[in-house]
Amino acid sequence: MDLLQKIRTLPTSPGCYLYKNAEGEVIYVGKAKNLRSRVRSYFLQASQANAKTGSLMREAVDVEYITVDNEREALALENNLIKQRKPRFNILLRDDKTYPYIKLTMNDRYPKVFVTRRLRKDSSLYFGPYFPGNLAYRLVDLIHRSFLIPSCKVDLSRYHPRACLQYYIKRCLGPCVEGLTTPEVYKQTIRDVQLFLEGKPNELEQALTKRMAEAAENEQFELAARLRDQIVTVHQMNDKQRIATTDNEDADVFGFHYENDMLAVNLFHMRGGKIVDRRDFFWEELPESLSDTLNDESALEAAPRWEPDPLQSAPDISEEAPVTQHSGITELGGSFSPAAFFSALLKQLYLDQGYVPRSILVPVDFPDRALLAELLTERAGHKIELAAPQRGDKRSLVDLVCQNAKQSYDQRFRVLQPSIKAIQEALQEALTLEELPRRIECFDISHIQGAETVASMVVWEDGAMKKADYRKFQVKTVTGVDDFASMREVVQRRYKRLLEDNKPFPSLILIDGGLGQLHSAYAALEEIGVTLQPLASIAKREEIIYVHGQEDDPVVLDRRSPVLHLVQKIRDESHRFAVTYHRKRREMRDRDSELDAIPGVGPRTRQRLLEHFGSVRGIKQAGHDALTAVVNAATAEKIRRHFDGEPITRDIGVPIIS
Incomplete structure (x- = not known):
């Protein structure tokens, strides 16, 4: 079959x-x-x-x-x-860090207290987990010193001939030697330790005070002094707990940063309203282990994807996709689905945990969030809030963790960033350039189905973007959708002007696009007699660099290469600049066309109205009296009638038929 x-x-x-x-x-x-x-x-x-x-x-x-x-x-x-x-097509939790618990071995004849990171079904009592991890060790050390529970690894299932040094320096009750203590006294001490770890200081203090008074009355002054010291310890721990506790409940807060197919996730542990510890998770080969389509809910496939912010990779304006931004997260189409990722991650983190905080905050929603919260609530025995906050203090907290995730990403994946000169030398070698690339000019085209086609040129010079040299172009000779012809026109206009002004050409011309755009740019240079200019293009999805004259042998750089990051940065900035200019042109077109439809409103009147009211919306909302502060009464009447949808008449009273 x-x-x-x-x-x-x-x-x-x-x-x-x-x-x-x-x-x-x-x-x-x-x-x-x-x-x-x-x-x-x-x-x-x-x-x-x-x-x-x-x-x-x-x-x-x-x-x-x-x-x-x-x-x-x-x-x-x-x-x-x-x-x-451990299937390779699933998201796998690479970080196996666990937080410690304090274990009380209740089934032993003389129970012990020690730190463990593994929970077992062995009838012992477990307390925790403790954040940060060294808190558990400090508490166990305090228990050993204050309650005299043995800290050694001596077998207490049988008696030994003599006690160790801990007993003689009064740091242990000495259950290893017969007659030094009794099972009843030891059992009472273990009960005190249990109350201490369960966070019941009042009950413990009352019991210790009563026993201290009885010991003093019976002239057992050493025992009374030890019980007094234990009461002081309980007081000190109770005071520290009150200082650290607020009305906030325990919470785990997640944030992430994804770039160049690599992912960094931060998890902040909040206990009593304070950040007590953090965890870092990293994935370097995420596309090989996670795809948003490899999930069992169809809704997951429609969940938001993540892309870097527009300065790094702006959306294609021709798609007219809605953009929602928070903490550098752009909800657009892409290869990485944070919804699928957090759905898988949270299951692995919490389903097997003995302790789950009452609140878990994640940066994105995912389809089985409610189901997972219900299952965690059932296992924990109390309500677990699993939320993806969109505003308010909780959203601010998630944004803070996202910022820290970005820092973690930089430290992990960019810590060995080479110098600018080293990157220039590597770029020169990769693209086989004759000289060190000091200045790079990059071009991109932007339009919507051929309307309002514009182009951008951005400049990188000596290690930084040089915004003073940026240029914007309106494509004048091309109609309809023709990116190749648009690129040809813009490149020709740019470098024909440089030739006429006798100005130097850049070290490298970079084109945002594939082979078609590359050949169009070269044809433009060839028409003006420039044939030796270094010219390259970078394809958006494959991130392959094509060098003119070497098209059959494209440059494929490692995705972590600083050279590739530099080229991507310049390309993305060019795309952003083109998209911004295109949107501005569209706004101007829409604004101009609406005001131009009003008789008596010419270019100067339109300019005065926009300068006074700030926008077409402001003009729409202005009353007749407000409009007369800029234009005469007759024109103000026409403007009001236009925006109110009423017919406009000429001075002779004849309605205008549009």
Whole structure:
């Protein structure tokens, strides 16, 4: 039975599915409300040439499934299977850092207290986790000194002939030697430690005070002094707790920064309203392990993607996509789906944890957020808030963590940034330039279906963008959608002017586009007699650099290469500048056309109105009296009638038929 036939036999119940390759290795694990429908959808996605889904389906030769009763069970099972099988098409948690707990071995004859990072079902009591990690060690040391619980690794299941040094310096009750203490006294001490770790200082203080008074009355002054010291310790810990505690509940806050197919995630642990610790996660090969289509919910595929901010990679204006920005996050189409990522990450982080904070804040929403919150609430025994705040203090906190994630990204992936001269030398070698590139001029075209076609030229010189030399162009001789002809016109106009003014040419002309734009730019230079000018282009998606004269051997740089980052930076700035100018031209066109439709409003009147009211909207909202401060009463009447939708009459009283 081939794979497609097997998929037709899958049940329609909830469960998990496991894709296997020819070697029998599990390469992907997913969950679904309807196993048959979800697994069958992979063939449709693969047929539509989705890169990552196509890669998965080319390797998959078999599929197994496990049915469960509901989605929550599928969520938990998926997490367990991913951690057991480690399939390479799933997002895998690379950071295995865990926070410590304090363990109280209640089943031993003489229980001990120590720090552990692993929870076991062994009838012991576990307290924590503690943030930062050294807090657990400090508390255990305090317990050893104050409550005299042994800190050694001596076997207490039997008695020994003599006690160690800790007993003689009064740091241990000495349960290892028969007669030094009694099981009843030791049991009471363990009860005190339990109250201390459970955060019940009042109950513990009352018990210690009562026993101290009894010891003093019985003239057991050493015991009374030890109990007094324990009361002082409880007081000190209680005071510190009151200082650190506010009305805020415990929370974990996430932020991320994604760039050049690399991802940095920061997790801030807040306890009692204070940031007590942070964790850093990094993924360097994320596209190989995560695709937004490799998820079991169709809604996830429509979730926002992330791209860098416009200074790094501006959206194509021709698509007219809506843009929503916060903390440098742009919700547009792209290869990275933060919704899919955080859906996978949070399951691995929290489903197996003994302690989950009451509030978890993430920078983006994802489809199974409510389901995961419900499952965590059920396991924790109290309500867990899993939120993606959009405004207010919580959003500000998420933005702060995103900023720190950006810093973590820079420290991890850009810490060895070479000097500008080293980058110039590397660029010269990569593009086989005759001289060191000191000045680069980059061009880009922007339009919407051929309307208001404009171009931009930005300049990089000696290590920095030189904004004083930026230029904007209106494309004059091209009608309709023709990026090649537009590029040819702009390049020719730019360098024909330099020739006429006898000014030097740049070290390199960079074109935003592929081979078509590159050849168009060279044709423009050839027409004005320039044939030896270094010329290159960079294709947007593939990030391949084509050098004129070497088109058959394009330059493919490592995605972490500082040279590639420099070229991308210049290209992206050119794109941003072109998009900004294009939007301005559109606004001017729309503004001019509306005011030009009013009889009696010419260019000078229009300019005075816009300078006075600031915008067409301001003119629309202005009353007759306000308008007469700029124009005469008759023109003010025509303007008001135009915006009120009433017919406009000439001075002779004849309505104007438009």
